[in-house]
Amino acid sequence: MSKAEWENNEEIKIFREYLRIPTVHPNIDYSDCVAFLKRQAASLDLPVDVVYPANEANPVVVMKWEGTEPELPSIILNSHTDVVPVFLEKWTHDPFSADIDDEGRIYARGSQDMKCVGTQYLAAIRALKASGYKPKRTFYLTYVPDEEAGGFFGMREFINGDYFKSLNVGLSLDEGSSTLDDSYYVYYAERTGWQIRFKISGTAGHGSILLPNTAGEKLNYIVDKMMGFRASQVQALKNDKSRFYGDVTTVNLTIVQGGVQRNVVPALIEVVFDLRIAIDVDLVALEKQIRDWCDEAGGGIEIIFEQKDEFVPPTKVDDSNPFWTAFEGALKEFDVKYHTYVCPGNTDSRFLRAIGIPAIGFSPIRNTPILLHDHDEYLGADTYLEGIKVYTKLIAAVGNV
The missing domain is CATH 3.30.70.360 (Alpha-Beta Plaits)
Known part of the structure; x- marks a missing residue:
C-alpha cells in the first residue's frame, strides 16, 4: 500500500485518532479517551459502561458483545489506555501526532504498548459482525487505566468489585510484545x-x-x-x-x-x-x-x-485448556509461527491469573523492533492491519469454545 492508501484506510484512521489522545503519565485526564471509546462502541452497536473501581480519576470502559449462550463464562478482551512518559527531544516525530512516513511506520507513544491492541479488537469485531458471525460466549472489551503505573488503580481494584464478578469471566486476552522475526510470542505466565x-x-x-x-x-x-x-x-x-x-x-x-x-x-x-x-x-x-x-x-x-508479589500459577497451554486449544488452532489456521513464553515484564494478566482466570498475553506484532517504552515508538501500518486479521480468527475461535 502507498502512504495515501494507509492514511485513507478507515481502521488506520481510528487507530491514529486513538494514538493522538495523550493519556500519558503522570496526572492523566482520561475524559477524551472515554469519549473516543464511547463513540467506538456506538459505531459497533455495543452497549458500554464506565465504572470507577478505585476513584473518579481512573475510569474503566467496558463494552459488551453478547453471545448466543450468555450463560457460559465470558471472555474479556483487555487493554490499557495509559502510556508512559516521553522525552520530546529524543523523538523525530511528535509522539502524539501519529505521523505516517513513506514506509508506513506510524510514530506515536502507545503504538506498540498497547493502543494498537485496543483498536484491533474493535476492528476484528467489526469484521466479524459484518460477516454475520455470532459468538456463543459473551465478550467484554475492557479498557483499563493505570497499568503502566502498576495497575493498582485499574485492574487490581476492578477485579475486586461486584461489577467484575457479575461478568462471569472465563478467559482474558491481553497484551504481549513485538518480535524481531516472523514469529509471534504468546505469554502464559509472569514472573x-x-x-x-x-x-x-x-x-x-x-x-x-x-x-x-x-x-x-x-x-x-x-x-x-x-x-x-x-x-x-x-x-x-x-x-x-x-x-x-x-x-x-x-x-x-x-x-x-x-x-x-x-x-x-x-x-x-x-x-x-x-x-x-x-516461576x-x-x-x-x-x-x-x-x-x-x-x-x-x-x-x-x-x-x-x-x-x-505472591506466586501466581501459569495459564495452562496444553490440551487441558480448551481456550488454549482454540487459540492455538486459530494461529495454526493463520499459518504463523509462534512461541509460548513466560512474560519478562508485568501486565494486568497477573491479577486475572491470581484469581484463577486463564489469561493469555498476545500482541500480533512481528518483524518489528521492540520499542515498548522507547523513543520513536512506531508500528507499521501493514503490521497493524495484519493483526486485525489475526484477531478476527482468534476471537471467532475462542468465542465458540
Missing part, C-alpha cells in the same frame, strides 16, 4: 515481582578512622551477593540458548541512598533491588537466602519489601 529495600545500619564516625562494622562494609557484602546472583542468571541465559528472558530471575540495583558529608562515616545506607523471579524458583528458600546474607554481613540490616 514474581519483588522490590527489596535493605536498610543497613553500622558504626558511624570520622572518615579518617578504620571503624569496625560499618554500613559501607555491609553494603559491599550485600551488593556482592546480589550481583553474584545476577551474574548467575546472565550466565544461565548464555549457557542455554533455548531460554527466554522470562525463564530466569532478573536482579537489578535501582537505588542507593546514604551519607551526609564526605568525611563522615554514615550510620545508615539504603539500597534497593528490583527482582523479577522465575520455577522456591520463593521461601530465596527469601531465607537473602536474610542469611544479611546475617553474614554482620547483622543490623532491616529488609523492607516495597513490593512482594
Whole structure:
C-alpha cells in the first residue's frame, strides 16, 4: 500500500485518532479517551459502561458483545489506555501526532504498548459482525487505566468489585510484545515481582578512622551477593540458548541512598533491588537466602519489601485448556509461527491469573523492533492491519469454545 492508501484506510484512521489522545503519565485526564471509546462502541452497536473501581480519576470502559449462550463464562478482551512518559527531544516525530512516513511506520507513544491492541479488537469485531458471525460466549472489551503505573488503580481494584464478578469471566486476552522475526510470542505466565529495600545500619564516625562494622562494609557484602546472583542468571541465559528472558530471575540495583558529608562515616545506607523471579524458583528458600546474607554481613540490616508479589500459577497451554486449544488452532489456521513464553515484564494478566482466570498475553506484532517504552515508538501500518486479521480468527475461535 502507498502512504495515501494507509492514511485513507478507515481502521488506520481510528487507530491514529486513538494514538493522538495523550493519556500519558503522570496526572492523566482520561475524559477524551472515554469519549473516543464511547463513540467506538456506538459505531459497533455495543452497549458500554464506565465504572470507577478505585476513584473518579481512573475510569474503566467496558463494552459488551453478547453471545448466543450468555450463560457460559465470558471472555474479556483487555487493554490499557495509559502510556508512559516521553522525552520530546529524543523523538523525530511528535509522539502524539501519529505521523505516517513513506514506509508506513506510524510514530506515536502507545503504538506498540498497547493502543494498537485496543483498536484491533474493535476492528476484528467489526469484521466479524459484518460477516454475520455470532459468538456463543459473551465478550467484554475492557479498557483499563493505570497499568503502566502498576495497575493498582485499574485492574487490581476492578477485579475486586461486584461489577467484575457479575461478568462471569472465563478467559482474558491481553497484551504481549513485538518480535524481531516472523514469529509471534504468546505469554502464559509472569514472573514474581519483588522490590527489596535493605536498610543497613553500622558504626558511624570520622572518615579518617578504620571503624569496625560499618554500613559501607555491609553494603559491599550485600551488593556482592546480589550481583553474584545476577551474574548467575546472565550466565544461565548464555549457557542455554533455548531460554527466554522470562525463564530466569532478573536482579537489578535501582537505588542507593546514604551519607551526609564526605568525611563522615554514615550510620545508615539504603539500597534497593528490583527482582523479577522465575516461576520455577522456591520463593521461601530465596527469601531465607537473602536474610542469611544479611546475617553474614554482620547483622543490623532491616529488609523492607516495597513490593512482594505472591506466586501466581501459569495459564495452562496444553490440551487441558480448551481456550488454549482454540487459540492455538486459530494461529495454526493463520499459518504463523509462534512461541509460548513466560512474560519478562508485568501486565494486568497477573491479577486475572491470581484469581484463577486463564489469561493469555498476545500482541500480533512481528518483524518489528521492540520499542515498548522507547523513543520513536512506531508500528507499521501493514503490521497493524495484519493483526486485525489475526484477531478476527482468534476471537471467532475462542468465542465458540
